[in-house]
Amino acid sequence: MKAVTLLPFCQWLASTRGSIALHESLYMYPLVESVHVLTLCVFVGLTVVLDLRLLGLAWRRVPLSELSARLGPWMIAGFAVMVVTGSLLFYAIPVRTYQNIFFRIKVVMLALAGLNAWMFQVRPYRRLAEWDLDLVPPRAARRAAAASLVLWALIIVAGRMIAYNWFDCDQQPQTAIVNRLAGCVATP
Amino acid sequence: MLLPFFQWCEASPLGTAIRTSPWAFAVIESVHLLGLAVIGGAVLVVDLRLLGLGLRRQSLADVAREAQPWLVGSLIVMLATGVALFLSESIKCYYSTPFWTKMTCLLLAIVFTFTVRRRVTMAERPTLRPMWYRVVGLVSLMLWFGVGASGRWIGFSG
Numbered sequence: 001m002k003a004v005t006l007l008p009f010c011q012w013l014a015s016t017r018g019s020i021a022l023h024e025s026l027y028m029y030p031l032v033e034s035v036h037v038l039t040l041c042v043f044v045g046l047t048v049v050l051d052l053r054l055l056g057l058a059w060r061r062v063p064l065s066e067l068s069a070r071l072g073p074w075m076i077a078g079f080a081v082m083v084v085t086g087s088l089l090f091y092a093i094p095v096r097t098y099q100n101i102f103f104r105i106k107v108v109m110l111a112l113a114g115l116n117a118w119m120f121q122v123r124p125y126r127r128l129a130e131w132d133l134d135l136v137p138p139r140a141a142r143r144a145a146a147a148s149l150v151l152w153a154l155i156i157v158a159g160r161m162i163a164y165n166w167f168d169c170d171q172q173p174q175t176a177i178v179n180r181l182a183g184c185v186a187t188p
Numbered sequence: 189m190l191l192p193f194f195q196w197c198e199a200s201p202l203g204t205a206i207r208t209s210p211w212a213f214a215v216i217e218s219v220h221l222l223g224l225a226v227i228g229g230a231v232l233v234v235d236l237r238l239l240g241l242g243l244r245r246q247s248l249a250d251v252a253r254e255a256q257p258w259l260v261g262s263l264i265v266m267l268a269t270g271v272a273l274f275l276s277e278s279i280k281c282y283y284s285t286p287f288w289t290k291m292t293c294l295l296l297a298i299v300f301t302f303t304v305r306r307r308v309t310m311a312e313r314p315t316l317r318p319m320w321y322r323v324v325g326l327v328s329l330m331l332w333f334g335v336g337a338s339g340r341w342i343g344f345s346g
Contacts (some may be wrong), residue, residue: 034340040221041228041336046227052258059233059254062246069245072238099219157218164214 005183009030010094021093029092036085043078044152046071054145056136099169101182103160109158113151120144194282203275213276220269224336226262230255231301234309238316238325248321250330252309259301286341293334300331 013019022029040105052058053067090097097103124131125139130135137145169184178184197203206212236242237251274281281287308316309326 019310030341030344034337037221037340038333038336040225042224043234045228045230045232048226048258049233059243059246060242060257061250066243066245071233071236074232074242105233152225153222156221160221161214161219166210 006098007095007183007185010098013094015049017177019094022088029089032085032088032092036082036089039078039081039085040156043075043082044156046078047148047152048073050075051149055139056134056142060135063129064137065132066082096168097162099182099184100162101167101178102158102164103185104153104181106158106162109151109155113148113155115159116144116147116151120148191310194278195267197275197278200275202272203278204255206272206276213273213336216269216272220266220273221345223262223265223269226245227332231312232242234305235241235325235329238309238321238328240322241299248309248314249312255310263298266335284342284345286338286345287340290342293338297328297331319331 022032030040049059050067050071053060053062053064059067060111065180090103120141124144131141136142167174167182169182174182174184198207206216233242233254234248234255237244237246237248243251305324305328308321314321
């Protein structure tokens with residue numbers, strides 16, 4: 001069976017004018033990256049606030065509905081900036097990033113964080129009225145909050161590690177498992 | 189004048205160990221980033237309240253009191269990991285403008301947070317005109333933003 005690969009797409013992306021311009025820019029790339037990192041404070045920072053409330057560790061007297069209504073718009077705005085700047089960072093260095101093991105870990109963790117948030121929405125959050133004022137929310141909500149904290153921590157660490165080339169495809173020899181996970185292609 | 193001190197830092201056993209390890213810097217910096225997320229939330233939730241934008245129905249003192257342990261805890265993590273990172277490249281920092289900008293902002297931010305902002309947020313009853321709460325929130329945000337932005341720029345310079 002042939003593995004699905006986005007490598008040709010990434011190679012095409014790398015050849016576009018915008019990608020080359022961003023890659024070679026003196027200030028634009030660092031600027032985009034700085035915005036990406038600093039927006040972490042807004043999006044992940046407020047996610048931490050919400051998760052701590054869900055775990056019953058802080059702001060226990062604030063109803064969860066109020067917390068999500070008042071902080072939600074900031075989180076959504078922060079998330080939007082993260083997605084846009086993150087996409088631009090990928091767009092600037094598509095092939096190397098696509099074949100970076102930490103980037104792949106980050107994408108998987110992002111998907112799991114999305115799944116976790118969705119499961120929280122359809123299960124505990126739907127019955128919020130029953131536990132909105134509880135000092136310590138029900139177990140399902142606490143579990144979702146703990147998973148969220150762990151996943152976002154892993155996303156941050158994996159994201160930071162993308163910058164390091166320890167497991168890059170051009171750093172051979174690598175173990176077979178690394179080459180496989182990073183999607184390295186043997187040059188003929 | 190300070191250069192000998194920075195050279196001494198760079199030559200310290202911890203600085204040398206981090207510099208010669210292939211992964212220590214990356215790991216410590218990751219923890220520094222995790223601290224950034226927590227301190228970001230702890231600062232922002234109070235500053236938004238000061239600006240009248242966040243948890244408006246809660247008293248300022250309540251929001252700030254709950255944020256305090258997370259602010260102090262994450263600040264300790266940031267300082268500890270920050271010192272370790274600094275030790276591994278002290279001489280680079282000595283010649284780095286963003287580093288000195290960050291240290292200036294950091295000093296101002298810490299002093300402001302634990303004096304003016306602390307007194308204003310912890311007061312049980314509002315004593316100031318509404319405008320002053322917004323000023324305190326804005327100054328806090330600007331100082332901490334300065335710390336983060338110039339901190340990121342240390343890595344791009346030199």
